[in-house]
Amino acid sequence: MLASDSRPGSVVIRFVDVHKSYRVDGKDIPALEPFSLEIADGEVFGIIGHSGAGKSTLIRLINLLERPSGGQVLIDGTDITTLPEPALRSARRRIGMIFQHFNLLSSQTVSENIAFPMRLAGGMDAATIRQRVDELLQRVGLQAHASKYPSQLSGGQKQRVGIARALANRPSILLCDEATSALDPQTTASVLDLLAEINRELKLTIVLITHEMDVVRRVCDRVAVLDAGRIVEHGSVADVFLHPQHPTTRRFVNEALPEESAGEHLPYRHVSGRILRLSFRGEATWSPTLGRVTRETGVDFNILAGRIDRIKDLPYGQLTLAMQGQHVDTALQALRDAGIEVEELAR
Amino acid sequence: MIATHLPSLQSLFPNIDDWGELGQACIDTLLMLGGSLLLTVVIGLPLGVLLFLTAKGQMHAMPRLYGALSLVVNVLRSIPFIILMIVLMPLTYLLVGTKLGIRGAIPPLVIGAAPFFARLVETALREVERGVIEASQAMGASTWQIVRHVLLPEARASLWAGVTVTAIALVGYTAMGGAIGAGGLGDLAYRYGYLSYKSDYMVVTVLLLIVLVQLLQMIGDRIVAHYSRR
Numbered sequence: 001m002l003a004s005d006s007r008p009g010s011v012v013i014r015f016v017d018v019h020k021s022y023r024v025d026g027k028d029i030p031a032l033e034p035f036s037l038e039i040a041d042g043e044v045f046g047i048i049g050h051s052g053a054g055k056s057t058l059i060r061l062i063n064l065l066e067r068p069s070g071g072q073v074l075i076d077g078t079d080i081t082t083l084p085e086p087a088l089r090s091a092r093r094r095i096g097m098i099f100q101h102f103n104l105l106s107s108q109t110v111s112e113n114i115a116f117p118m119r120l121a122g123g124m125d126a127a128t129i130r131q132r133v134d135e136l137l138q139r140v141g142l143q144a145h146a147s148k149y150p151s152q153l154s155g156g157q158k159q160r161v162g163i164a165r166a167l168a169n170r171p172s173i174l175l176c177d178e179a180t181s182a183l184d185p186q187t188t189a190s191v192l193d194l195l196a197e198i199n200r201e202l203k204l205t206i207v208l209i210t211h212e213m214d215v216v217r218r219v220c221d222r223v224a225v226l227d228a229g230r231i232v233e234h235g236s237v238a239d240v241f242l243h244p245q246h247p248t249t250r251r252f253v254n255e256a257l258p259e260e261s262a263g264e265h266l267p268y269r270h271v272s273g274r275i276l277r278l279s280f281r282g283e284a285t286w287s288p289t290l291g292r293v294t295r296e297t298g299v300d301f302n303i304l305a306g307r308i309d310r311i312k313d314l315p316y317g318q319l320t321l322a323m324q325g326q327h328v329d330t331a332l333q334a335l336r337d338a339g340i341e342v343e344e345l346a347r
Numbered sequence: 348m349i350a351t352h353l354p355s356l357q358s359l360f361p362n363i364d365d366w367g368e369l370g371q372a373c374i375d376t377l378l379m380l381g382g383s384l385l386l387t388v389v390i391g392l393p394l395g396v397l398l399f400l401t402a403k404g405q406m407h408a409m410p411r412l413y414g415a416l417s418l419v420v421n422v423l424r425s426i427p428f429i430i431l432m433i434v435l436m437p438l439t440y441l442l443v444g445t446k447l448g449i450r451g452a453i454p455p456l457v458i459g460a461a462p463f464f465a466r467l468v469e470t471a472l473r474e475v476e477r478g479v480i481e482a483s484q485a486m487g488a489s490t491w492q493i494v495r496h497v498l499l500p501e502a503r504a505s506l507w508a509g510v511t512v513t514a515i516a517l518v519g520y521t522a523m524g525g526a527i528g529a530g531g532l533g534d535l536a537y538r539y540g541y542l543s544y545k546s547d548y549m550v551v552t553v554l555l556l557i558v559l560v561q562l563l564q565m566i567g568d569r570i571v572a573h574y575s576r577r
Contacts (some may be wrong), residue, residue: 063485065481065484066484088487089487089488089489090487091487092484092486092487093486094488095485097482097485097486099478099482101476101478103476103478103481103482104482105479105481105497105500105501106479106501106576107501107503107574107576108500108501116483116486116496117486117487118481118486120486120487120492120496121487149576150576151576161382165486169473169486175485239414293420
């Protein structure tokens with residue numbers, strides 16, 4: 001399934017002129033500058049930023065673990081900042097959350113941890129809860145570990161318990177607070193796959209915060225880049241990833257594409273020809289356009305750097321080339337006509 | 348069984364003329380300990396939870412209430428128990444109608460030990476990971492649900508360690524109470540062992556108290572180990 005198929009519908013989370021500051025020793029220290037943002041139904045929305053950028057504060061505004069200093073936070077059209085305590089508690093039951101350090105009850109077994117939110121909500125008999133726990137254990141692949149205690153599990157297994165617990169009350173939104181930051185790369189990949197699967201199959205809206213661009217690339221549809229309490233850039237992951245505007249975004253993207261970082265500094269002065277960056281997305285990635293165009297126009301090219309990968313389900317390629325010949329402009333036009341984005345880095 | 352052991356005990360401690368009295372003193376000490384420990388937990392546990400919740404930076408931070416409770420707890424803890432007992436005599440009489448015996452001993456024992464236990468409860472609850480509390484809030488748990496289903500179960504092991512420490516402190520308090528009319532092993536040790544120079548009484552009561560404390564510590568450690576899941 002292509003990302004465009006799961007393109008979101010209506011808005012489920014809307015921030016209107018929200019800002020947040022903390023009072024420390026009688027002074028207001030701003031944590032988040034005023035911002036407005038919309039997150040749509042069924043999308044995976046990433047918020048990326050360095051530590052201290054305000055991303056944990058931002059994600060906690062969605063279930064009001066942090067109260068905004070001003071502005072509105074609308075969930076399904078309701079401004080939750082105005083809700084009285086009991087109504088807020090039931091609103092929170094519709095929003096699951098998983099954490100970097102899992103935050104499981106160490107005194108309870110895996111099953112009891114998963115049953116916990118249902119017991120808190122009340123109104124479910126023991127048999128219904130047991131059945132739901134079994135269902136969830138199966139979804140996260142932990143049937144064999146039902147009666148273990150968290151201390152007997154690996155990090156990845158603990159996060160799976162966290163995910164099962166977050167899903168117990170059938171939420172419409174799942175918040176992920178650095179959910180993979182404490183995990184090794186392989187475990188991270190499997191947890192991200194699980195999140196993507198949940199998003200697809202349960203049509204759940206996922207908001208995640210991370211400091212790793214790779215997490216965003218693998219699972220997110222859209223992303224916002226947070227820098228020192230400000231959203232400096234946001235848009236579809238493909239746009240932000242392939243054409244980062246803000247310096248902070250570029251740094252994040254370059255972390256994910258180490259070989260591309262060279263492009264910033266253009267160490268290609270000694271290379272003759274025009275230095276170009278071609279970005280392919282979707283089907284264009286798989287067609288031999290570059291070969292055809294260069295053959296037809298008689299230009300020569302030399303690949304300086306490149307990568308072909310996926311952004312969530314969207315295949316993409318990005319090549320840095322040096323091109324020379326009489327008809328480079330014609331070639332570039334032909335590439336653009338074929339749906340390939342062309343940027344000229346140096347002439 | 349007892350008959351076969353008695354002659355040897357008799358020859359070991361010839362100055363003890365009434366073993367029945369000693370047995371009764373043991374029972375009195377155990378009754379005082381059990382009764383006061385139960386009431387100490389019943390009063391100290393909620394007090395400790397209240398201290399925890401109202402402390403700065405916690406779920407229901409109320410600096411003034413916390414300050415007041417904290418002061419009361421500190422004051423009660425800083426008075427030596429034997430003095431506290433004497434000071435409390437009028438209140439004790441008002442509460443249980445006597446200043447003497449097991450009944451008369453229980454109010455001061457509880458008032459002396461409950462603040463101590465409350466502090467141990469507060470410390471135990473502070474050890475519960477903040478993240479776990481935050482996760483429960485995110486799940487829509489009320490404060491009562493967090494106390495009942497998160498804080499107390501998560502702190503179970505430390506709470507039982509606190510009960511053990513408190514029980515052992517209470518053994519000491521009951522012995523002290525004996526000196527001013529509470530009865531029990533402390534009373535025997537004081538009256539016969541100290542005032543009448545019958546050192547056999549002193550030795551036997553001390554041995555019995557050592558055994559009691561050892562038993563309490565052993566039982567406590569077992570319970571703590573059973574509930575440790577980290």
